[in-house]
Amino acid sequence: MLLLFCVMACLAPGPPAWSDPPPPFDFDTGYSPIEVIIPNVIPAIYQSVSANASDATLVLRVTALITNAWFDAIAPYHPTAVGVYSDLGRQPAAEHTQANQNVAILHASYPVLVSLLPQHEPEWRAMLLSVGLDPDNPAATAAGIGKAAGEAVVANRERDGMNQLGDEGGRKYNPQPYADYLGYKPVNTAYELRDPSRWQPGIVTRGNGIFQVQQFVTPQMRVTLPYSYDTPNRFSTPAPVKSRLRGAGGMRLYREQVDEVLAVSAALTDEQKMAAQLFDDKLLSLGFSTLHATFFNGLTLEEFVQYDFLVNVAAFDAAIAVWNEKYKHDAVRPFSAIPYAYRNRNVTAWGGPGVGTVTDLPSQEWRSFMPTADHPEYPSGSAAFCAAHAEASRRFFSGSDVLDWTVPFPQGSSRIEPGATPQSDIALQWETWTDFETDCGLSRLWGGVHFMDAITAGWDLGREIGGLAHDFVQAHIAGHPG
Amino acid sequence: MLLLFCVMACLAPGPPAWSDPPPPFDFDTGYSPIEVIIPNVIPAIYQSVSANASDATLVLRVTALITNAWFDAIAPYHPTAVGVYSDLGRQPAAEHTQANQNVAILHASYPVLVSLLPQHEPEWRAMLLSVGLDPDNPAATAAGIGKAAGEAVVANRERDGMNQLGDEGGRKYNPQPYADYLGYKPVNTAYELRDPSRWQPGIVTRGNGIFQVQQFVTPQMRVTLPYSYDTPNRFSTPAPVKSRLRGAGGMRLYREQVDEVLAVSAALTDEQKMAAQLFDDKLLSLGFSTLHATFFNGLTLEEFVQYDFLVNVAAFDAAIAVWNEKYKHDAVRPFSAIPYAYRNRNVTAWGGPGVGTVTDLPSQEWRSFMPTADHPEYPSGSAAFCAAHAEASRRFFSGSDVLDWTVPFPQGSSRIEPGATPQSDIALQWETWTDFETDCGLSRLWGGVHFMDAITAGWDLGREIGGLAHDFVQAHIAGHPG
Known part of the structure; x- marks a missing residue:
């Protein structure tokens, strides 16, 4: 019931309001990650990491490390599982209770949250106290196990390459x-597209x-420690040939992919606009589909923790490989390529919030429907994260592709066109994980932030890593991490 | 009494909390700008324009246009005054009441605030309704006069060169x-100081x-319409010779001014740190000293409106001239010059928040105590604004230099070193406007954001423009704007 309550709340579009006082937490039957921890972590991420949870590398590392702590904390309460960063022995079967798992999960979360979001330390403390746990006094065995598991995650991850400590x-x-x-330096400046094939930093404002x-946000993601493979250099994506002006196709191919983005921009539907917004937010798309699948499949607390860690490993490890490729290809974004291909000419496209499609848009005034993030274009991170997430889910659910997720969007709930889009209440539905990853990838074309080839490349890369993530987590569940 | 209440609240350091319910506004004896409008405008500026009110061109244009509307709105209730952008006739002497002035001021503010801060439109509407005025129905004569005066300011200022409309x-x-x-383009990138004499954009983060x-923020400020002179090209500042490596002094003078900034950084006192913070915030420094002087000198509502508009003209017109010079000289900031002068060497300086002075600071790790703003270094805007403000104040108060302003800073109230600085409760006091402009200018050296020559140049430029602003406003009060 509590789980249902939360999932329903979570599925509302936009950052959820957690204003209703939650019912008291029941350690014997409750899911502390869903009922206690996530409702506190989500607002902290929106506030202190990424206002729209669109800064993937930073958001995904936070969620990966938290779910890692949960997984490691309850491994001693599983017949065979071992933690990624701690091996805390095996508790007697009689101790394998949901109450002990919840205590361990909550105490494991505390050091990780303090390490990742130290400015919210009073909230993490209050979070434990609110369910009767004292973060300074992990008296019970389960509390000590949780604390040790969380601290081991911190110790192993503070210097994982992402420069969390800033030194x-x-x-x-x-x-x-x-x-x-x-020391990444763009070859283009925001003012001059010296090389029209390469990434140009955009000019942004909060209005x-x-x-x-x-x-370029966290280019060091490419040297950050993955979970499920040794080095991202084992993967490679085909070169983004259409962005390469010096290649065989030259300007013809360059303009071909520009024209595809413009055609999509000129014909945007309400459904595409809302999908673009949903998949831009990694908490709403990746996080809440996980919660939906947990509820839909009736997972136990232990199964949920394993599944949530799995999809986080999948997306986090995909991000490392994607950033490695982004750095290598350093490819141009549509917002730069469109005015280059149509210099001093008008195009037909979406004319901005509330304006609709116009036929006399000076190419340099075109903007993407979703804000273009601060990293090179190729391959698409979102396409890769969603494909990794979907593949990991299919593998976890024994090959089943069923998702059956519906997300309602009330009239006017668009962040880009508030009040106007969608024109009436709509709902988007994904019957299968394959539909989910397909729409997630395509939503980056709809959003105007990617060319199609980057999406295809992202899908392929992500799917491969989703499988590796599954193998990695299953090996830890089986107690043979290798 | 109300005025005293507000001024006391205003003088608390940091963005003031307006949480106490204000007493009902008395039109016959009250000061609507101070009791009604400013308490609503200040939080809107902090929220939607500049979190620390340090983005001078944007903040000063908002306050200048609002005070302009007040001045123009009550001109018909003065024996001789005429508005800057409207001439709405002269009301009979019997109508020259404080109540009518307040009604006109409030109705004049509404269109200006809606134009400048449209995202806060519901608040501006609620502000008028809270004192019984209907923004849509300016029935009384005074209401119609106010509305017309405000609308004339909007009509004349929406296209004043600052690109408010974005087109x-x-x-x-x-x-x-x-x-x-x-089309301003910096010669340096954030990554390479190609010309060590010229401005380099900094890399900034919200953590x-x-x-x-x-x-470079609003370089078009240099072509924006001034109030009190025709063109900023009539002013000039001496070249920043110490920043010019190719000049006669070469590296010796370059390092001389770098060393001065480092020496100050290494010896920062609590008083200097808190002064640097105060003068960085244009609302706290320029705005609240105006309120203090209003109270200290017992100004009538009419006198306050004239005085507040005067000091706003002074600072706004100073900003236009300063931006003209900043654009021309395009000078390097200390954060770039220090690592250039001490490449791969350690320096002795402030080592960061809570660290104090250290002797082994790698020059490229030096940071200014206050954040360095996003425009070229020379001349100092703050020095110019404060000098213009001080000169205008001296002229308005018949040549008196008396200020007698004390600002308390509780222990630990520093924004840069919260909890630690100042080590105990302190108070800063300025006996005279001359002290105020001196410390304001020097605070930019203490803050590590300017070299001394930029401050001297700012003082000179600002003082001249403060006098012109006085002449301009007095001519409008006398009814002979010329």
């Missing part, structure tokens, strides 16, 4: 958490008159 | 309010792992 590259003073320490230039 | 440069779709439409590159 990588030998920095001694004024730490810069998550700053690039490998207050301050404009800033994008910087 | 300057012929833009047809996707308006970009306040975007540069003149969430996203880093962005600065863009």
Whole structure:
């Protein structure tokens, strides 16, 4: 019942309001990740990491490390499982209770959350106290196990390559958490597209008159420690030939993919606009589909923790490989390529919020329906995350592709066109995980942030890594991590 | 009494909390700008324009246009005054009441606020309704006068060069309010200081792992319409010779001013740190000193409106001239010059929040105590604004230099070093306007964002414009705007 309550709340579009006082938590029957932890973590991520949960590398690392702590914390209560970063022995079968699992999960979350989101430390403390646990005094065995599991995740992950502490590259003073320490420099400036095949940082604003230039977010994701493989160099994506002006197809292919983005932009439906918004938000798309599948399949707490960690490993490890490829190909985004291909000419496309399709849009005034994120174009991260997530889900659910997820969008609930889009209440439905990954990938074309080839490449890369993530988590469940 | 209440609340450091329910507004004796309008405008500016009110061009234009509307709205209730953008006749002497002035001021504010901060429109409406005025139905004569005065300010200022509507440069779709439409491009990138004399955009973050590159904020301020002179080209500042490596002094002078910034950084006192924070915030420094002087000198409502408009003209017109010079000189900031002058060497300086002075700071890890704003260094805007403000104040108060302003800072109230600075409760005091402008200018050296020569140049430029602003406003009060 509680799970149903939460899932229903979670599926509402937009950042959910957690204003209703939650019912008291029942350790024997409850799901602490869903009822206690996620409702506290989601607002903290929206507030302190990413306002729309669209900054994938930063958001996914937070959720991966938290679910990692849960998995490791309850491994001692499973017949065979071992943690990724701790091996805390095996508790007697009589101790394999949901109450002990919940205690371990909550105590494991605390050190990880304090490490990742230290500015919210009072909230993490209050979160444990709200269910009667004292973060400073893990008296029960389960509490000690949880605390040790969480601390081991922190110890192994604080220096995983992402520069969480801000001192990588030998920095001694004024730490810069998550700053690039490998020295990526774009070949293009925001003002001049010197090489029309390569990434150009965009100019962004929060609408207050301050404009800033994008910087490639966390390029060091490519050297960050994966869970399920040794090095992202084992993967490769085909070169983005249509973006390569010096290639065989030259301007013809370059314009071909530009024209595809423009044609989509000119014919956007309400369904496409809302899908683009949903899949831009990694918590709403990846996170809430996980909760839906958990409820739909009636998972136990233990199964949920294993499944949630699995899909997080899948997306996180996909992100590392995607960033490795993004860095390598350094490909141009549509917002740069469109004015290059149609210099000083008008195009037919979406004319901006509330304006609809116009036929006299100066190419340099085109904008993508969704904001274009701050990293090179090829391959699509979202396509890869969703494919990894879908493949991991299919594997976890014994090959079943059934998803059966419906997300309602009330009239006017668009963030880009508030009040106007969608024109009436609509609902998007995904019958299968294959539908989910397909629409997720395509939504990046609808959103105007990707060319089609980047989406195809993302799907392929993600699907492969989803399988590796499954093997990795299953090996830990079986107690043979290899 | 109400005025005293507000001024006391205003003088608390940090964005003030307006949580106490205000007493009902008395039209016959009250000061609607201070009791009704400012308490609503301040949070809107902090929220939607500039989180620390440090983005001077954007903040000052908002306050200048609002005070302009107040001035124009009550001109018909003065024996001789005429508005800047409207001449609405002269009301009979019997109508020259404070109640009519308040009604006119409130109705004049509404269209200006809706134009400048349209996302807060419901608040502006509620603000008028809260004192019994209907923004849609300006029935009384005073209401009609106010509305007409406000609308004239909007009509004359929407296209004053600042690109408020976002369509300057012929833009047809996707308006970009306040975007540069003149095409400024920095010669340096954030990654390479090609010319160590010229401005380099900094890399900034809100601490969430996203880093962005600065863009020169509103370079079009230099072509924006001034109030008190025809063109900023009539002013000039001496060249920033110490920043010019190719000049006579070369590296010796370059390092001389770098060393001055480092020496100050290494010896920062609590008083300097809190002054740097106060003067960084244009609402707290310029705005609240105005309120203090109003109370201290017992100004009538009419005198307050004239004085507040005067100091706003002074700072706004100073900003136009400063931006003209900043664009011309395009000078390097300390954060770039320090690592250039001490490449791969350690320096002695402030080592970051809570760290104090250290002797082994790698020069590239130095940071300014206050964040360095997103525009070229020379001359100092703050020094110019404060000097213009001080000179205008001296002229308005018949040559008196007396200010007598004390601002308390509780222990630990620093935004940069919360909890730690100041080490105990302190108070800063400015006996005279001369002290105020001196400390304001020097605070930019203490804050590490300016070299000394930029401050001197700012003072000189600002003082001259403060006098022009006085002449301009006095001519409008006398009814001979010329």
